[in-house]
Amino acid sequence: MSHHTMSARAHTDDHRPRRRISGVGRVLVFVYGVLALAATGRSVFQIIDRFHEAPVAFSLSALSAVVYIVATIALVAPGRVWYRVAWITISFELAGVLIIGALSLFAPEVLGLHDIDPFGRDATVWSVFGMGYLFIPLVLPVLGLFWLSKHHPAADASDASDASDASDDGARS
Numbered sequence: 001m002s003h004h005t006m007s008a009r010a011h012t013d014d015h016r017p018r019r020r021i022s023g024v025g026r027v028l029v030f031v032y033g034v035l036a037l038a039a040t041g042r043s044v045f046q047i048i049d050r051f052h053e054a055p056v057a058f059s060l061s062a063l064s065a066v067v068y069i070v071a072t073i074a075l076v077a078p079g080r081v082w083y084r085v086a087w088i089t090i091s092f093e094l095a096g097v098l099i100i101g102a103l104s105l106f107a108p109e110v111l112g113l114h115d116i117d118p119f120g121r122d123a124t125v126w127s128v129f130g131m132g133y134l135f136i137p138l139v140l141p142v143l144g145l146f147w148l149s150k151h152h153p154a155a156d157a158s159d160a161s162d163a164s165d166a167s168d169d170g171a172r173s
């Protein structure tokens with residue numbers, strides 16, 4: 001059916017950006033959302049209650065909260081820009097978990113940590129590779145990056161229809 005004979009509703013539906021999330025993607029977004037809430041709550045409490053004890057560690061907790069919030073939004077929002085934002089934030093998250101996890105094990109004093117207890121008073125979300133959160137902060141970005149690699153925005157129907165509209169415009173001129 002030509003785009004000239006399609007109803008107005010069908011024509012506008014083709015141009016509406018589609019979300020990337022379905023099936024496993026929904027679970028991924030849900031877990032990111034839960035971690036965003038957990039990291040935000042933890043960092044707000046740590047900063048308000050005892051920031052002076054470990055300012056570097058607690059600032060990193062707040063940073064991880066921001067990363068989880070942005071990653072959650074980027075996974076849900078449609079479009080190529082948000083897809084790139086998702087790649088950037090989830091890659092940053094993986095680097096953060098690896099770097100902070102290693103520092104918390106081998107040089108906890110750099111982070112202002114008193115010990116390497118992942119459930120301790122001054123631990124961060126990414127301390128000991130997320131052990132205090134059942135290693136979910138370590139596994140989640142790996143799964144997120146894998147999932148993003150399989151769900152390119154170019155594979156969305158909205159992008160395919162944009163490409164076909166462009167070729168139709170070229171055929172008409």
